[in-house]
Amino acid sequence: MGIAVWALIAYIVIIVVWNGVLKRNIGEAMLIGFAGVCLFGGGRFFELAWAGIADAMAEEVVFAALAFVFMGYLLTRLGLIQEQVTVLNSVFGRLRGGAGYVSTAAAALLGGPSGSGSGISASVGSVTIPWMIRSNWRPDLAASLVAGNAGLGISIPPSSSMFLLLGSAAVAPVLSADQLFVPALVGGLWTVAHRFVVVFLWVRRNRIAATDASDILPLREALRAGWASLLVYAGILIPVLMTLDFGKALMESRVGEAADGISIVVWIPVLTVLATFAVAWRRLPRTASAWSELLGEMAPRYAVIGATLFFAFAAAAALGELGLVEQLTTIMEGVDAPAVVIAAIVGLLLVVIAAPLTGTATIAAVGGVAFSALTAAGVAPAAAATAILIFASTEGASPPGAAPIYIASGIAQVDPARTFGRLILWFVIPTLVIGVLIATGVLPI
Secondary structure, eight states, rough: OOOHHHHHHHHHHHHHIIIIIIIHHHHHHHHHHHHHHHTTGGGGHHHHHHHHHHHHHHHHHHHHHHHHHHHHHHHTTHHHHHHHHHHHHHTTTTTTHHHHHHHHHHHHHHHHHHOOOHHHHHHHHHHHHHHHHHHHHHHHHHHHHHHTTTTTHHHSSOOHHHHHHHTTTTTTTTTTTHHHHHHHHHHHHHHHHHHHHHHHHHHTTTTTTOOOOOOOOOOOHHHHHHHHGGGHHHHHHHHHHHHHHHHHHHHHHHHHGGGGOOOHHHHHHHHHHHHHHHGGGSOOOOOOOHHHHHHHEEEEEEHHHHHHHHHHHHHHHHHHHHHHHHHHHHHEEEEEEEEOHHHOOOHHHHHHHHSSOOHHHHHHHHHHHHHHHHHHHTHHHHHHHHHHHHHHGGGTTTTHHHHHHHHHHHHOOOHHHHHHHHIIIIIIHHHHHHHHHHHTTSSSS
């Protein structure tokens, strides 16, 4: 194995030991892990460190995650969350774990349009995590579910990752978008079905009860009291609509090619914070001292989530500089075994690569190689492409580098490390198995 692969192994071990064994906070663990990766560069230590830091400083998800923490705090502090939960409970509160089912369904519906695990975690989580917590879900469970659902941004077509894969030199000559769409959709629905099973099991395992009937207002009464609080989610709706065909056409007609640079991950928190200010204008602090108190209460939340995200992206960039993708690609190309073994190995390698990177970056780097390896082993082209998308979709739930984990944990105000084991057991491993079963034809598409 190459030095980058050993650096990746050391990175994961450092984080597990520092956080899980020594019980230090996850922000420290990510910093130490990043330094450990850079040490593998030897004399290039400072070069790797600077490359990683520069990449992290340019990463929009770091800004987005911190903006979502601010947004969630404002919604809670200004009383808007309670009004929204009252409305939602009037519709779904009589169903045990109803908020979890709605969160999963919303992630599935937003999957294709958003194409982003971070976008799903942020937009769906900002609404459903506070709702779940107030309807008998533990905060760490709520954060785990939203982070686990984030992968639907890749596995549900038409995602940007799907088109990226179709455009690769290995895939383009043998598979078109029309040929892949339905198989990819069916494959994505298998991952949605798995998540509904997870919610069902969690609800019963954790004895999550329905909301007490005495706490459920009639819908008309709930809307009368809290309808304005729902307007803040225009900040989510508008960016999502801009990702659809008619939204893209509208933006291109107004701003031209600049429309391609609009980021849903950045604009969701920005517009939602602005909408919150507009809706709750009368509840905002009126003096400098009141604003100072509000911001002071919120500041400690940034210490851990900011450091964690920043050094996660820095470590990913440093691993890239060490040649992680190339070294894992070499391993993948050298595999010669039956189809089921090839599918499992390819899936595992994609999961490993997607953990420090993103699903989109993983497919851009090794999607074509993975496709060639699977089809050479006898896997049908559509099944191979669908399996690759599903394997890469684990990026939302793969600790320790997945941004959706930190976004969801920030909204839920829990230590991200509390979700790691649960995400691997309930989301990463089952998704890997689903991909293998699709590649080998056990699960029909």
